Ligand SMILES: CC(=O)SCCNC(=O)CCNC(=O)[C@H](O)C(C)(C)COP(=O)(O)OP(=O)(O)OC[C@H]1O[C@@H](n2cnc3c(N)ncnc32)[C@H](O)[C@@H]1OP(=O)(O)O
């Protein structure tokens with residue numbers, strides 16, 4: 219029997235929450251992810267603010283920090299203290315908010331950045347340095363040993379101040395000299411053992427499998443280090459890169475709400491979280507039902523509209539325009555097969571989206587029309603139903619958008 223009892227036995231199904239592909243748990247497709255836990259390091263307030271054409275006010279910073287805390291991310295990258303007094307004040311106030319999420323300051327390999335982070339009151343910092351040997355030599359004119367000494371100096375300096383210190387080498391995925399990288403990272407690790415190391419695909423130019431390859435390579439060089447992954451979405455593969463990085467052993471992922479971030483943005487917090495939780499069985503610690511309100515908050519603050527078809531948080535994602543989808547839902551409803559995840563793989567309520575509903579347009583069928591007639595307490599003969607359907611479809615094509623209830627009622631008035 220293909221009934222709900224059979225479905226409930228599937229690892230890929232959770233009643234009232236999601237119905238994903240059982241393939242995800244077959245063979246080695248799951249890549250050992252099921253049952254693992256990872257941490258979300260949210261970068262909305264730092265890399266997110268590097269999105270061109272936006273700036274957070276002080277009130278925005280605090281409201282975003284509060285929302286991220288409620289969302290349940292493990293860490294909030296609160297900003298780069300060297301940027302301005304306003305950023306520093308924001309970080310200070312976030313520290314004073316005593317959030318459950320860890321508040322992290324972002325520093326260059328410069329002692330002044332660490333001093334400023336300390337003055338903001340954070341307990342954790344990330345210390346960054348570019349890791350592309352070509353750019354290090356050409357732009358900064360320094361050799362490998364100078365990079366290593368500089369990184370060790372500033373990481374150790376932060377540690378001496380009692381700061382939990384993570385090291386982040388950016389533009390790492392375009393480095394072609396693995397001997398160089400092994401030397402730099404092992405020397406840094408042996409000298410000062412940062413809390414963790416962030417591997418970075420700054421220009422989003424590594425294939426997903428390359429992300430996994432890089433993580434595995436670092437696990438060979440530094441088996442005792444916690445690895446984190448930070449990437450961007452230049453080629454649209456940021457989420458897939460995150461998946462591979464986590465499967466290969468990364469324990470922390472850097473993401474931002476609505477995929478904000480420099481240029482094409484970072485992997486998006488909501489997409490990575492729901493992908494890992496629903497498709498792979500990974501615990502992210504995030505309160506999934508807070509996702510939608512966090513996305514709306516960032517949309518309002520940044521004035522960067524979220525598209526209707528954006529994964530997870532697309533506005534109106536759960537509405538059905540296609541007649542076949544509406545029809546199958548009505549047939550299931552009529553026999554009490556209450557599995558909402560038919561025209562979407564997860565329930566709208568899982569992520570705090572409003573319930574989906576049929577909408578009227580060019581692809582409506584008679585089932586949609588029947589739904590709207592019932593909604594308005596109207597009755598129609600088979601012929602009238604056919605005529606209303608034809609008119610709704612035609613109007614949807616002429617207007618190139620959905621029809622409102624008022625427009626529907628005007629059509630009904632003419633036909634009935
Ligand atoms: C790929 C990325 O995302 S890169 C990071 C992007 N983020 C930002 O740039 C944050 C916003 N930036 C700013 O507000 C400013 O650039 C500041 C405050 C960081 C620096 O401002 P300025 O002192 O005016 O320097 P400017 O912006 O011209 O140049 C950057 C400076 O940082 C230095 N720098 C860059 N990376 C590092 C590093 N890892 N460690 C130490 N210094 C660094 C550069 O050498 C340069 O200093 P120099 O002129 O003495 O050589």
Ligand SMILES: O=C(O)CCC(=O)C(=O)O
Pocket residue numbers: 265346347388389418419420448449450
């Ligand atoms: O190093 C920096 O300042 C930012 C690096 C970064 O976010 C990236 O490379 O994606």
